[in-house]
Amino acid sequence: MIKKFFVVALVLMMVLSACAAPEAKAEVPEVCGTDSFGCAVFSKEDPIKVGYAGPLAGDYAAYGQDQVNAMLLAIKDAGDILGWTIEMVAEDDGASAEGGAAVANKMVSDPLFVAIAGPAFSGDSAAAIPIFEKAGIPMMSPSATNPELTAKDSKVFNRNAFTDVDQAVAASAYLFDTAGVRKIAVLHDGGDYGQGIANGVSANFTAAGGEVVAFEAITAGEADYSAVLAAVASNSPEAIYYGGYNAEASVLVNQMKQAGLENVIFFAGDGIYGTDFLTKAGENGEGALCTTMVPPASEARIKFDEAFVAAYGVEPGTITAYTWGSYDALAVLLHVIEQVAIVSGDTLYIPRGALVDAVRNVEDFQGVAGTISCQSNGECNASGPIIYNVKDGDWVVVD
Template identity: 50%
Template sequence: MNHKKNSLVFWIALLAIAFSALSVSAQSDMTRCDAEGGCARIEPGDTIKIGVAGPITGEYAMYGQDITESQAIAIENLEPIEGFGWELLPEDTLGSAETAVAVANKWITDPTFVADAGNVFTAESAAVIPIFEKAFIPMMSPSATGANLTVDNDVFNRLVFQDSAQGAFAAEFILNTLKFSKVAIIHDGGDYGKGIADTVVSTLRDAGIEPVAYESITAGEADYGAVLAAVASTKPEIIYYGGFTAELSVLLNQKAQFGLAGTPIFSDDGAFGVEVLEKAGANAEGLIGTSTVPGESEAKLAFDAEYEEKYGRVPGSMSSFAWFSYDTVQVLADRIRSVAFVGEDGNLYVPRAELVKAVRTTSGFQGITGEITCSEVGECNASGPTFYRVVDGKWEIISE
């Protein structure tokens, strides 16, 4: 009898020590929320929220739709953290930086909001970086390529390669693979299009080649005849265009009227996809484009099949950012999981400053796009661009 009593006392004491240790651990974890930025707090029954903002409707909807739909698949595939599930907050900005700012200011008032998985465009991203920097909200963009976005901040990170890298690759491809030296430049005046075009220009000049023309168009117009006439007068071998699908389609449909039918246009990843083929039809033949489509793998094939089953089209048909979009959510969730803890009150806490650092120091994460490791400034891209040409109405990889 005494033996049984002593045994019971032993187990009660052991449980008391265990509960005490857990309580001390929970209290110790809570001190992490005293750091600058505090903690995101998710109560039982609520969700861990990740946002994405971009044009889901309007002229540039193909980018926002493709990105948010790919990220919706990623969210569905995430395992809960200690019973707390996930939620994607897609917001339609129509591509407007002003709207993106309003969305960001709304998000940061939500204690369950923990990360931004993409402001789709460069201008949007640049506008919200100061807001998220102050609120300790990490960003991981699948598509914003502006070269200066990773300068002088701790929160902006991206999986896609930046404009300067894309522009340099394109210029070298024009010179070394296509063997053209008479290059005309057209851009849409935006941060993204002009940024890439200017890098093409600087890379050409570094190689001793001066562009024969450098012209800007106004986005959203239906007639670029004056610009095409000016370019045609210089007799270029190729035209490099920095910008998006809508304006590129107009240039393709009008260039033959100015004696440029046989002059190919080379464009960026912002204009890659099926939309330009639909808008330009036969006039897109010979168009050269840039894509970020990753190499084949079991993970990519599984995603491709899930995407097609869910949306009735193949990934990459609307934009080249589908795979990067999936990976942004997966990376952010992995980093959130690495710092989150459950408090004594049963709430899930995510120390914000710790999460910003955890995202920036991502290393060796295996995603669809490759092994993802972020540099000290947040460049996390795993692969470079691939160049395509439109042949018989379809994009085909150009073999060097």
Template identity: 30%
Template sequence: MQLTQNHSVSLRLTAVAVLALTAGLAGAQDVQTVRIAHAGPTSGGIAHIGKDTENGVRMAIDEINTQGIVIGGKKIKFELAAEDDAGDPRQATAVAQKLCDSKVAGVVGHLQSGTTIPASSVYNKCDLPHITVAATNPDVTKRGYATTFRLIADDNALGAALAVHASDKLKLKTVAVIDDRTAYGQGLANVFKATARQKGMQVVAEEFTTDKATDFMAILTNIKSKKPDAVFYGGLDSQAGPMLRQMDQLGMANVKFFGGDGLCTEKLGALASKAPTLKNVTCATGGASVEKMQGGAAWKKKYDARFPGQFQIYSPYAYDATFVLVDAMKRAKSVDPVVYAPFIGKTKLKGITANIAFTPKGELTVPAVTLYAFKNNVRAEMN
């Protein structure tokens, strides 16, 4: 009898263990891993900007994973798929195809207009939504892809704001224009030139370089001979820094210097080796300064604690873009890009950067522009 009772107890314990194991396996199976990608330059001359946006996505994913999100009856664990496009259009399209083939759920990227525009065609073909937080050329959304969204003001807003400031506020009469021959640099320069001419300014020189160059002495010498009140550069901080140093060497200490968001970074002072010409810089970014974003100060404190010394400019937008993707998935009750993509266009989300909503073309309904100067070699918002 005792043996029978022990055997019965043993069977019951075994059954309980099997049930517990089965429940555990079922629970594990109910957790679905969903990958959100960041695509941008994390190597090369502007790696510091690409790493900043990647940090924003990583920070958002980690916070979202603490919320216990359930979509379509399954617990969701988000993971970051980080890809380096090296700022190269051909590599960007290869990265885009890789992300399509590997079935990521959405993409935050790319960083530059020259990489975003070709990559957007790839994403459109495979129905994969992507949100750029930095590419400002208007052509990014002109084709009307239902998979393409922009979380920042475009060049029409940035270039025009800089030209209006140069003409109306600073009363400048002449300007020389340089661009880096990328989609971003040319697009921004063209908008600035058109608006400057409308305001009565004279464009006395038009020069170009590349987004890999470091020696600008020849074009700056030519520009100096035209005696412009200002130089506008359509390009990135990795070229603007050396350009400012060389302007100082050529005695162009009184020439104003304008540029867009690509050079309006925290690192410009260091790249310019704190040249005296930094005091002449006026640059524009889409959106509000992080200090004036809703919740921006508290967010930046968390960012700096996790990524000390790495903040540049776009990480708050990358952070918000990640939440936009996940918010659309939740409302669609699906992580399938084909299913949830239409819900992105219906976004009404209170983000760190702004209250986010999109036009039918994927642009922000209310984009903002902020002008900055450099005071004591540090970027500071202009009053």
């Protein structure tokens, strides 16, 4: 009986879904007929859905939660788009390819979903790109740094994150030319981002004529790196370059002195920028250097910082270094959506193909973390790396 019911219900549903032809709507914009992906259609009640995919639980939860917090502010600041509300769809993908593909598949099945500011990491991005590509949903990742991601002729994938290459060039040039260092040790956290940037620095520094005396990976998430530091110290480097994030970087800096690396320069990528490194490293962090795209004190950034503290009780950059970039990633998407959206009667139309192209053609969008101008391959970060160092407990631009 129950089985029968189920079968009948199922058949009915199928028939209904097949028969339910879209109601004829007056004045559908012409674009929707010609657009390669068609239009997303919003009646008066529907929210415009934009999303984020990243780790919201587990080992990397801090990244996801921080990025979502920043993005929620971007939605708040955007208010509404031509009178339609914006809804944030933040999904947990566990930072894995499996999760990335699952979330992407879920998002593309929602007809109201138009754009994603993510995914957070390179693995989940790689798995998600083909799925969003098919559905015509533009992506703007604030933190997927793997250079290969933009080398695959994807129409939809963009990022306002740095590639590893830019930072590596800047860092090794500074170390070799400005600081006059000839022997460095390179460390990384064994992750995608860390290894990529560490390899870059190592290659550039060797090419410039310097010597990499030690190249080691540490295990992320630990709180004691004294053994590996002792091994590095026995090669007596003049500087240490670290590819990785603030949690491990602060531990390294704190333990360098004990390991016999007192007067060694500490240099890292944009993963350590933010208040977290300052509070955890304290005095030991003095003089540490990093490259980042965040401008020192633009008006937009100060405004954002104040809003962030008010909303979450902590300074941006306390949890991860990607707060500002995440805000920008979604802000630029919302900006472009507003440009391409068409109101017709009581209905809002967003031509998907046009949206994808428009994101790729963004020019000079001023975000809190620098300028965004997309190149034809989807690299949108137009502001070059700025080198900061810690002076009196604060990040200061190096001149």
